[in-house]
Amino acid sequence: MVLALGLFIYFLLDHELKFIEKNTKIIKNYLAFVHITVCLTTCILGYFSSYPHIFKSIIFANTGGFFINEVGFFIRERHFTKTNIFLIMHHIVVLIIISNAPFRTYVYVLLSMAEFTNLPGCFLYHFLQRKKEYDSKKITYNIPYEVLQKKIQLIIYFGIRVVISPYFVYQSFIYDTDRISTFNGILFVPIYAIGVFWSMKLYKNYIKLV
Numbered sequence: 001m002v003l004a005l006g007l008f009i010y011f012l013l014d015h016e017l018k019f020i021e022k023n024t025k026i027i028k029n030y031l032a033f034v035h036i037t038v039c040l041t042t043c044i045l046g047y048f049s050s051y052p053h054i055f056k057s058i059i060f061a062n063t064g065g066f067f068i069n070e071v072g073f074f075i076r077e078r079h080f081t082k083t084n085i086f087l088i089m090h091h092i093v094v095l096i097i098i099s100n101a102p103f104r105t106y107v108y109v110l111l112s113m114a115e116f117t118n119l120p121g122c123f124l125y126h127f128l129q130r131k132k133e134y135d136s137k138k139i140t141y142n143i144p145y146e147v148l149q150k151k152i153q154l155i156i157y158f159g160i161r162v163v164i165s166p167y168f169v170y171q172s173f174i175y176d177t178d179r180i181s182t183f184n185g186i187l188f189v190p191i192y193a194i195g196v197f198w199s200m201k202l203y204k205n206y207i208k209l210v
Helices: 002-017 024-047 052-076 082-100 106-136 146-175 182-186 188-207
Strands: none
Touching (some): 002 024, 002 052, 024 052, 024 106, 052 082, 082 106, 082 188, 146 188
């Protein structure tokens, strides 16, 4: 029921945004920004709340609704690139992990950290899509502080996803083992691998500019 509600909200947002924005990729980026913002806000407020189960339900509805809506888009558009296949795998694994983990565990610390690393990419992706629109019209468009934006994105993503996150995964094994199964712990491995893969991609994109 919670998952269905989240999916309905993102389906509705997707539909309504089409009236103010024609670029499908920018619409999907707006939805990603909403997802990140709601996730971070809910994690922070929920940490201080006396009703953690309510905030866990909100996060599950938000994340599940966004993930399923995005996968549905890939299927409808037959858009199965290597990156999108990795994203589908990522979405499935993350949903399994957060659905089985209690709210006040390191799993949700990792979730909020991971979503924070996606934030710089949202801003940069918006400008990249606008640039493509202007280029198609043969109009010059310079992305503001493009090199700096890509550098910040790379540092935050690599620093948190590849360098810092293993520490919190270890803490989860130590302190959350009575509440989180070993199976869920193992599922962090493909998530980490995707983080390494994406960091390499971000690095290659950054090197092209410097």
